[in-house]
Amino acid sequence: MSTIKVSVMAPTRAMLEADPTGETWVEIKPPTWTEETIREGLRAKRTHYFDKDGQWRTQTELNLNTLWLWEIWLTYVNTNMEVEVGDVTIVFLPKTKMTQADFFDHLTKCGGDIINEWHQKVVEVVQDWRYPFL
Numbered sequence: 001m002s003t004i005k006v007s008v009m010a011p012t013r014a015m016l017e018a019d020p021t022g023e024t025w026v027e028i029k030p031p032t033w034t035e036e037t038i039r040e041g042l043r044a045k046r047t048h049y050f051d052k053d054g055q056w057r058t059q060t061e062l063n064l065n066t067l068w069l070w071e072i073w074l075t076y077v078n079t080n081m082e083v084e085v086g087d088v089t090i091v092f093l094p095k096t097k098m099t100q101a102d103f104f105d106h107l108t109k110c111g112g113d114i115i116n117e118w119h120q121k122v123v124e125v126v127q128d129w130r131y132p133f134l
Contacts, residue, residue, distance in 0.1 A: 009029070009030075010027050010028060010029035010077045011027070011028060011029075011125055012025045012026070012027045012028075013025060013026055013027075013028060013121040013124060013125070015081065015114075015117055015118070015121070017113070017117045018081075018113065018114050018117055023080075024079075024080060024081050025079060025080055025081075026076075026078075026079040026081065026118055026121055027076075027077035027078045027079065028075045028076070028077065028121055028122055028124075028125045028126075029075055029077050029125075030075070030125060030126055031074055031075055031126060035074040035075070038070070038074060039067075039070065039071065039074060039129075042062055042066070042067060042070055043060065043062055043067070043132065043133070045060065045061040045062065046058055046059060046060040046061070046062070046133065047059045047060075058133040060133055064132070065115075067132055068115060068119045069104055069107060069108070069115070071119065071122050071123075071126075071129055072107065072115070072118050072119055072122055073095075073100055073103055073104070075122050075125065075126060076095045076103065077094065077095055078092075078094040078095065079092045081114075083109075083110045083114065085109050085110070085111075088109075090106050090109055090110060091106075092106055
């Protein structure tokens with residue numbers, strides 16, 4: 001019997017908008033079956049329909065910002081990012097050393113610009129997540 005080897009590559013992406021020097025990076029891995037299943041569970045409550053003009057629409061109970069936080073978490077491996085918010089410096093640990101709740105707390109304190117850029121990096125790696133409600 002032969003052994004099937006699965007290689008998981010976790011590309012690193014520079015956070016150039018947040019840090020134009022290119023020194024700040026995030027490591028993002030493609031989602032596993034389990035992570036895809038978690039994401040699909042978040043998107044499960046949705047209805048597809050045609051509106052009065054015949055346009056295909058999707059109605060969902062999921063907040064897009066919440067989905068983005070989860071997509072970032074589900075693909076997160078590591079980062080060297082440190083963010084100063086007022087007199088506090090937010091330091092991210094590798095995923096194996098952070099809880100999901102702590103990660104969400106850290107990330108939401110960083111603000112929308114950093115979250116938006118980080119999510120852009122996620123969809124560079126996981127292009128199927130580019131349009132979440134199709």
